[in-house]
Amino acid sequence: MSQVKLRDGVLTIRGATKITSNIAAKRLVKAIQRTGAVTIEVWMQPKTLQQDGPARIVTLSRDSGARNFTLGQENASLQVRLRTSKTSMNGIPAVTSKSRILKEELTHVVYTRDSGGNVSIYVNGRLNQRERVLGDFSGWNDQYRLGIGNELSGDRPWVGDLHWVAVYSRAWRPSDVTARYANAPADRSPGSLAVAVDTRPKFFETKIAPILSNHCLECHDSVSHEGGLDLSHKDMALRGGDAGKAIIAGQATKSLLWRSIDSNEMPHNRPALTGNQKQLLKKWIDDGAVWSVDFVDPAIYRHVRQAGNWVQRLTISEYVATVKAIFDVDISKEAMKSLPKDQRADGFRNTAYNLNVDLKHVEAYAQMAALIVGQVDAVQFAGRFGKSKKLTDDNMRRLISDIGKWVLRAPLTEQELALYRGISTTVVSAGGDFAEAVEMILEGMLQSPRFLYRIENQLGDGTRWPVNDYELASRISFIVCGSAPDDILLRAAESGQLSDSEELRLQVKRLLKSRKARAQSEQFIIQWLNLDRLGNMRPDRKRFPDWQDSLAGDMRQETIEFFLDLVWEQKRPLSDLLNAQFTHLTPQLAKHYEITEAGAGMQRYDLSDIPSRGGLLTHASVLTMGGDDASMVTRGLFLLSDLLFSEVGDPPPGLDITPVPTSPGKTHRVIATQRVQSEACGGCHSRFEPLAFGLERYNGIGVFQTVDQHGNELRQDGEILFPGDAKSTSYKTSAEMMDLLAGSDRVKECLTRKVTQFLLGRPLNLSDAASVRKVHEVSQKNDGTYQSLVTAIVLSDLVRTTQTEPEPEH
Template identity: 50%
Template sequence: MRLPFFRPIICLALLMVLVATPAIADSSSNKSASLFDADVARILANRCLQCHDSASAKGGVDLSRRAAAIESGALVPGKPADSQVWESVVNGEMPKGSDPIPKHEADAIKRWIDDGAAYTVDWIDPVVYGRGSDSSRRWVRRLTRAEYVATVKATLGVDLTDEAKELLPPDLRADGFSNTAYNLGVDMQHIDGYAKLAEIAVERTDISKFARRFEKKRLMIDKVMRPLIGKMGRVLLRGPLDEWEVDQYRGLTTTVASAGGNFDDAVAITIEAMLQSPRFLYRMERQHEKDGRAKLNDYEVASRLSYFIWGGPPDEQLLDAAEKGNLSNRKSIETEVRRMLKDPRATEQTRQFISEWINLSRLGNLQPDRDHYPDWNDELASDMRTETLRFAEEVLWADDRPLSDLFDAQFTYLTPTLAKHYGIKPTGEGLRRYDLEDVPSRGGLFTQGSVLTIGGDEASMVARGLFVLHDVLRGAVKDPPPCVDTTPVPTEPGRSNRSIAEARIKNEACGGCHKRFEPLAFGLEQFDGLGRHASRDRHGNTLREDGTVLFPGDAKATPFESTAELSQLLSESDRVRETLTWKFIQFALGRMPTGTEAPLVRDVHQRAWQSGGTYQDLVVALATSDLILTAQSETEE
């Protein structure tokens, strides 16, 4: 259906809305604890812990834990002048090699020590507290391209997958995910694309059938059109419309009538306008609060639940639950969530989470050196992606196992092509399950090509180690200084990837950082850049699989003798399990949790893993937490 003779020009104010949020104002009498939460933990994480945590402890000083800091003399509660920390700061000695700490931060440290140098956590986690400014702001979330497609399909039954890929720019990754709110901007390509997609969606919709869902009468009078607009808007815009909104859309329908259009024309132009409304394109929330966290209304909760569980809009049953006020009750919410988890869209959203976490889209861009990898083709890349997603689906849904079992489950799914690539004898055509109990080199995510290709052609221990550090252990390390040459050192006879890494670790200038992450890749040395296993590299150098894991917060690294033992260590580590919780929460919220939300994250983690640690347990724990049911207050970080 084309309506050029009366289609209005719908001007969209598609601008990202951000609200800076100042440090939390704590009414507690413990001023030192309040200062720690508001400022000092962040200052120490960003300025000090790179050299003065449990692992490095330069000069015998560990500032990540209060007891250790006091024992070393770095902190003398109530006495800044006797504290090494304050002495180093006031003399401009720390951070070494960096600009002096700004006066307002130095003043905060002095007041904090004066008031008792309290810590409100056992250990300062740099990833939680060492954040940039973007994490301390609130952003209105635009629908990602995938969410836009899912929303149109769910509400109108029209699949715009191909058209959206053509007309809308891709959503770019930030902080490890492509749905990070602050990165979901809107430009003229979006505005033009949304207009064209709305027109296409309307043309493919059976307008009469859609209208009959809400109203049987086909009259252009207020008594019919206003309720119809309200009912359509409730579905398309994911909540009830205000009277002024109904007025705006009713104005469009009267314009259609005056131009000679009929009932279907009026409904079509209303749908087209709604599809370009900020309420459709953004996940709007009307938050009204003064202190603490803002409570969301039931419709806002419904949208939060549906987009993180399904990747799409609420269905009629969820909207009805919101209308009845049932989504203000945690028990009722859990009932709805368990219903939603039975929907195939929940399984698909799991696949989306795994794909985002490991960045499986990267596989489509691999172009390995043909001289070294002549057999590489796009089919292998696709098979690696399929292997990981099918494997995850089996672990998390068919077997209903804990998320951490992803690291050491002894099976996988392979095509004949990928099986041959791995050196495994194919057992038949198509995608098949392969048990790996008798294949010691394989088992779990870390032995799959989708992960191993992160190292590139040279199976870089830097790239692989950083992946493990950031995305599995949730550790932190600073970027190298601009003057450092980061060109990869090539392997050669007598010099393997491991020996190159060990040389970097021994280097005084590099070792402080590289010892934190390169050993994490030692257990993967026997896998080349495309995930094939061998005991020697192409130069004849012997490859090993033993190494160590330094878990964030630990003073000493834990040794392992094999890739299988590394996988088991990761599977059994609570730090790794916490990472899975944090990563999923980040995926669900579209942003990293803030330092003030750390207790809420811990509560979700504990409840989920006490229940069994399955994907479903984590969804239920998050869905019934204040991270979903409330919003950041403007008085929070």
């Protein structure tokens, strides 16, 4: 290796040599194939401008005649050869920079190609060349090794200095290039491009916060703070307790926290920490005790779910909407009748891990495919993609390719193309015509996993990778509209535009104007509040003699119309759902609420002068979750988990949880207070039952009353202990309670999490915490509306990247 010298981060190549990876670059190939995009970045200084071939600067190839890509020097120009399904095995035709662009000085070079085939070459931060290289990377060879300074066959040497060589599996925007070039030091000094990443904030959030949450906060949070020590808040924890500073950054052995844990003195009367947990805490303190979050939230850190991926099947509503978008066929009634119901899990019906497929689904999807195709004019449908009706191989392959991209939401692979071409060939050989061939192909596609699931390539190295443009197009459309991407979104994916944040923002803005977006938001409110349960509501007729079953439907519709009005007509912050002074009522429901009727049908009512109503929690659709007895347990648990983002454990096995009935002198509040003060039950019940005290005047079917059936006087005062606060906040009336909730940052953050969980279709993990916080901050800066929240979610890493799974080694 006398021709090569590495010093201060600079690789100097003096003469012909060969520098290659020890193994095939399989992961790099898979990553680039996955996104359909590639960027090559080099900081280099040629020794001479008399190098050609082109002389290989960086290459992923076999020899001088076969490659995946090559960036080379052709005298004073740059040349890039890229193999695609439309170029040769040697990457010909190549893309060449403008002539005489290179000098014998340090130069920044970026070659970037998006999934749409758009190629750009930048030199020293400026665009030098722009072309199109069509095709995909399906033909790339994952056995090729990466080479620097020469072809792997040793016959295309390059000489000079290399300060930086990097290959990325995504396309760069112009802003990425200029920022990268501008951020380099002015002197372009050797080795100056390395960037140190501080891993300590992530270490705290992923390793230390869960330990504190699970083993320390029971005694040392903002409420209990035994010994004056609160380990839930950064400032309070670093301040210490009655015994002095508990944490001395950089000195674990002098820190009271570490010493009490190392000696097993703490946790008190609890199992000691494991040896590994102790070492993690010691390392954290010794490394500076970096505390990356202000509040260690038990709801986030106590139950750490393993980050993973679930393949998302289309829900019934998504299936119906997708069929409508693709074929303009409404199969809603047939789908509701034929397809097995989607069951709730983690509060929603679209939770990915619960969307299983069994034999009933398989049979139903086959029936639905035949029904859908039976309502489609196959020839007319095919005409959208081409006028020819010839059954020749070339025509059918092109037609199948275009139809497949539309129906299956992304280009077909060669294997899929051959499969569907085989269907048409079989139809023709049996005497069928063009229309029958198209019909059979469509039936096949409608039963394909590519149609029924939102399939993505999730193999990688175990870290987060960018999703490709077609995957992103599907994510955006199903998140915003609950349906398949339209032709505008697919064209943006094809041209590689969706990697640009501003383009994404414009696409979301466009989609939010559609009726589908309203329908998607309606699904959120229905599922979050489980409004469909009202269809099964059967109150005790003896107890509620005035009850009419039709009231349940009116209650459901009140909440939906209220939500749509606030979100779409008024575009108010989502937190206003808790105290907005209006609603929508039928005459029957207005009478139920003892409000003067405003007219026939569903009418909008101003509630400014009606203190007993205003906000979701005064809707009968929500109040009835407590059952006939208006259970404070059920109502309190809803407030705790769905508005305050907190939790309590399940009751101990064998505990008698039979509700205690009210009686003269004993209201629900009195009964709840006895549980709260009980040594056996108070630890948990004190956290949620008092939250429902402000709703005591609403009975089991949502009627407001000041006395119960026993003549007991009912109250509406109470207090709320917001998670993280040291003291409760009191209120005198239900209206004051609603205002407190609407103004609470905790409630606003919980609403962000609920909407995010629903739109992503999966539970949120610890690994999502930082991204969700950022989404919330961005949304709140833009008024906290549903629209601003959806936009922030789509523009976040939660949507633009995916958690990959390590590819198995062979």
